[in-house]
Every structure is written in C-alpha cells, then in structure tokens.
Amino acid sequence: MKIQVDTHTHSTASLHAYSTMDELITGAKKHKLKGFVLTEHGPALQGGLPHPYYFGNLSVIPHKIRGIILFKGVELNIMNDSGGVDLSVKHIKDLDFVMAGFHDACFTPESKETNTRAMIAALANPYVDCISHPGNPTFPVDYEEIVKAAARFGKALEINNSSFKVRKGSFENCETIARLCKQYNCRISCGSDAHYWSDVGNFETARAVIIGAGINENQLINSTLDSFTKFREKRMNERRAA
Ligand SMILES: [Zn+2]
Numbered sequence: 001m002k003i004q005v006d007t008h009t010h011s012t013a014s015l016h017a018y019s020t021m022d023e024l025i026t027g028a029k030k031h032k033l034k035g036f037v038l039t040e041h042g043p044a045l046q047g048g049l050p051h052p053y054y055f056g057n058l059s060v061i062p063h064k065i066r067g068i069i070l071f072k073g074v075e076l077n078i079m080n081d082s083g084g085v086d087l088s089v090k091h092i093k094d095l096d097f098v099m100a101g102f103h104d105a106c107f108t109p110e111s112k113e114t115n116t117r118a119m120i121a122a123l124a125n126p127y128v129d130c131i132s133h134p135g136n137p138t139f140p141v142d143y144e145e146i147v148k149a150a151a152r153f154g155k156a157l158e159i160n161n162s163s164f165k166v167r168k169g170s171f172e173n174c175e176t177i178a179r180l181c182k183q184y185n186c187r188i189s190c191g192s193d194a195h196y197w198s199d200v201g202n203f204e205t206a207r208a209v210i211i212g213a214g215i216n217e218n219q220l221i222n223s224t225l226d227s228f229t230k231f232r233e234k235r236m237n238e239r240r241a242a
C-alpha cells in the first residue's frame with residue numbers, strides 16, 4: 001500500500017515538538033515521501049502554540065523544498081459539541097488541509113453520547129476536512145455513528161501512527177474504525193503525527209491496520225500525491241463555497 005503524503009506533522013512551532021520544518025523535510029526524504037502537510041496545533045492548546053498570524057502567513061513557505069511538496073494545514077481543537085473550533089474562518093479557508101481533533105486541554109472528555117455529538121458536529125463543520133486520532137480511548141465515541149457521518153459529509157477519518165505509542169488503547173479502536181470505513185466506504189487518512197523529524201512518513205502500525213481492514217488505495221486520501229491533491233481540491237472548493 002503506497003502512502004506518498006504524510007497528512008499530519010508538527011514542527012517546533014508547536015512547542016512540544018522538537019524539529020524544524022527543514023528537518024521534517026529531511027525525514028520526508030528519508031521515507032521517500034512526495035510531500036507532507038504541516039499541521040501545527042490550533043491556538044487554544046496550552047503551551048505557547050502558534051498565534052493565528054502563523055496560519056495567515058504560511059503562504060511565504062515555498063510549495064516545494066528540496067523536491068518535497070509542502071502542504072499548509074492545521075490540527076484544530078474541537079472546542080464544544082456544536083462544531084466550534086479554535087481558528088477563524090479567514091485563517092482556515094485557504095489552507096490545504098484542515099483537521100480537527102479532541103485534546104483534553106480544550107475539551108474535557110464527556111459521556112460517549114456527548115463526545116459522539118461533538119465529533120459529528122466537527123465533521124459537519126464545512127471548514128473541517130478530517131478528524132485527527134478519532135481512535136483515542138480518552139474520548140469514547142460511537143464509531144459506527146462517526147463513520148456513517150464522515151461518509152455522509154465526504155470527510156476523512158485518520159488512522160494515526162503515533163497513537164499506538166502515545167494514546168494507549170488506540171489499536172483496537174483503530175481496527176474498528178478501519179473495518180467500519182471499509183463497510184461504509186468512508187475515506188481514511190494515514191498520518192504519522194510526527195513530533196520529531198525521523199517520524200515523518202513513519203506509518204508502520206497504521207499501514208498494517210489499514211491493510212488488515214481491506215481498505216483499498218482509492219479509499220486512502222493520501223495514498224498518492226494525485227489522490228491527496230484531488231481530495232484537497234474538492235475540499236478547498238467546498239470550504240470556499242461554504
Ligand atoms: Zn492531536
């Protein structure tokens with residue numbers, strides 16, 4: 001299974017990550033990627049994370065550096081159960097890829113019903129393209145309802161490779177998500193969630209989960225540069241029309 005684009009990476013601009021953007025490019029080259037998305041955390045996460053201006057100024061970064069295409073994205077925080085996120089529309093509408101996810105500094109884990117309602121509301125938000133690490137066991141959700149909603153809205157659900165190390169208990173949840181995505185023909189993204197350069201393009205366990213569920217390359221939005229570009233263009237058009 002080809003994965004040519006990493007949809008989830010963090011640089012030192014997210015202050016709990018440890019590599020510069022140029023070092024991330026070295027990691028992408030090491031894993032023979034064609035490109036990756038820079039997805040720093042939204043500004044509501046504590047710890048001196050990027051000011052909204054950071055996202056407004058991403059256009060200064062060249063499209064291609066040392067042969068690697070650099071897509072500009074964000075990992076927003078789901079803030080409430082009505083689809084609210086932590087960056088204004090003007091800063092996210094022109095980004096290449098917009099993820100949103102639960103982080104407990106911004107959304108206190110609630111009952112399964114409330115978490116599910118919040119995640120579905122984020123999927124319904126026309127500016128969100130993908131949910132990051134939906135398999136996080138800290139935030140139990142009804143996976144069948146999540147997958148059906150993502151398929152209905154044409155959004156992607158992430159299988160996050162770092163979750164198997166830093167979000168213990170994610171493996172079985174991710175297997176369930178991948179199996180349901182196969183059943184309901186929901187799109188999947190595979191992200192490293194690298195916080196250190198050598199992890200950019202590391203999809204080792206996530207790839208095995210995706211293959212194990214019988215997901216084909218057409219369902220994976222970042223299997224090829226071409227498939228990611230098509231998903232990105234469709235979502236950018238939908239975001240601009242919202
Ligand atoms: Zn995250």
Ligand SMILES: [Zn+2]
Nearest residue numbers: 008010075193
């Ligand atoms: Zn992340």
